Amino acid sequence: MKNEYAIQAIDLTKKFGDFTAVDAISFDVEKGEIFGFLGANGAGKTTAIKMLIGLSKPSSGQATIAGYDVYSQTELIKEHIGYMSQKFSLYEDLTVLQNIRFYGGVYGLSRKRIKEKSAEIIERLNLEANARKVVADLPLGWKQRLAFAVASVHDPAIIFLDEPTGGVDPATRRQFWEMIYETASRGVTIFVTTHYMDEAEYCDRISIMVDGKIEALGKPGALKSQFEASHMEEVFLKLARG
């Protein structure tokens, strides 16, 4: 039973003093699923994701990632996940290749594997001409796709993306999502937070977080009919107004 879900959370809670940032959230994510974690800024998405990846200890509740417990097995979890933060976490003063090699080294890949991976990523992102440029010189959209590729350099089972597409136009977001689809089609589970409602439509299932609680959870289509809305923006607005 334990390994049925990629991610399972039961009443997961995080308190900072009197303030409850994440209030008893429960959800399951199946293997290979693209799970959208929606909410306005400050709704508690980043805090929730930090608990799931072992950067933050839950105040109460339970969660397992790839079957491992978030309290006692964080080391095992770390081996099976990739993470891309909203700051997209590349070294701006290093070149594209240096970044890939470094993260490959961090995950202990062999020299041969790092070489293969570098070539693969560069080809996939059409970065041939820019491989030796420092990351700071790349356009934002490219940086984000590179960050995603780097987060999955060790072929993790689950990839956590925290607001991966902040600050770019819808066309660039679309390109990013094509990468997500491609990755998910290989059986990788994607957990993605966003506050762009158009992105919600791309997910298999979504949850909507308001003030630390999950107020809605389901397939985008199902949620739209449940809230009698024509698009996700409307669902979200109805929820936010209470």
Next chain:
Amino acid sequence: MLKTFIAFVKKEMYHILRDVRTLLILFGMPIALVLIFGYTVTNEFKGASVGIVDQAQDDLSRQLITKLTASGHFELVRKPHNIEALEADFRAGDVKLGIIIPPDFEKYFLGGEGSTIQLISDATEPNYAVTLTNYASQMIRDFQQEQFPTEQMPYAVAIENRMFYNPELVGAYNFIPGVVALILMLISAMMTSLTIAREKESGTMDLLLVSPLNPVLIILGKVTPYVVLSFINALVVFAMGWLIFDVPVRGSLALLLALCLLYLMVALALGILISTRSDSQQTAMMMSMFVLLMPTMLLSGFIFPIASMPAILQFISKIIPAKYFILIEKAIMLKGAGWEAIAIPAGVLLLMMFVLLAAARKNFKVVYD
């Protein structure tokens, strides 16, 4: 494990090499500091401006004046007629030391009754004033001895001064050890705290913490390049001291370098500890300044002697690592001391290293609360 470590060191080297500012601090600062200290912080003086009121105008007074000015330490810039004129020169800042030779100097002096020479100095710069009057008094005493070579005064106590380890009172003997202590502290501690804070600021630290890497390895990978660079810096400063300022290493060079490394570790541990307490480069910078730079400059005995500080500051100086390191450096370099002589300060540094590393380890947050 090793592969990851190498990847880390490589990456850190890329950062350092690509950042001109870091490079400048790393290699420009030590050289600048040595040169600045070398040519400014010094007790030696040459050509101090002297005004002499010669009320005697006789042979003997002229001989005395010649002796004083021939040394090169004093330069006769004024010969005012009276004390009032001399004071005006003091006020204008033209004269730092005034010498007043009384009327009939030769007559009383040779007549055995003795005479009085007055030395007046501008004590708005107290250290300089003391140095000048001491030096002038010494020269006048010598002059007296020369005039009566055989006839010793029966009641005089002969004082023989010997300046051990640094007979010529070379300033560099003091500041080279001090500069090494300062540079190692600055570079190791400040640079490591900055580089770790930078990863926190850019969010890359989160990524490293999410990876299966052991946090100890993350820190080790980050600080190792700085250990190497700081050590090279120490060598450069020692070499400059030796080549430019003739500062010797009379004891064992190997022992000196081994203790350099120990001091470096203390500085690194401090840097890591600071970085655990700061989330931005700016905070890390400010904390390094207050916690490291100022105390190391002021309380280590580098610039101001610890013995003349008030009790509370003397007490605080006991926790300044640089104080012990400077003691060690001077013992090995100038006194040629061996292992036994420096065991205690070395032990203190070793203890500091363990305490600081333990504190840093405890404070380094792998998991946010």
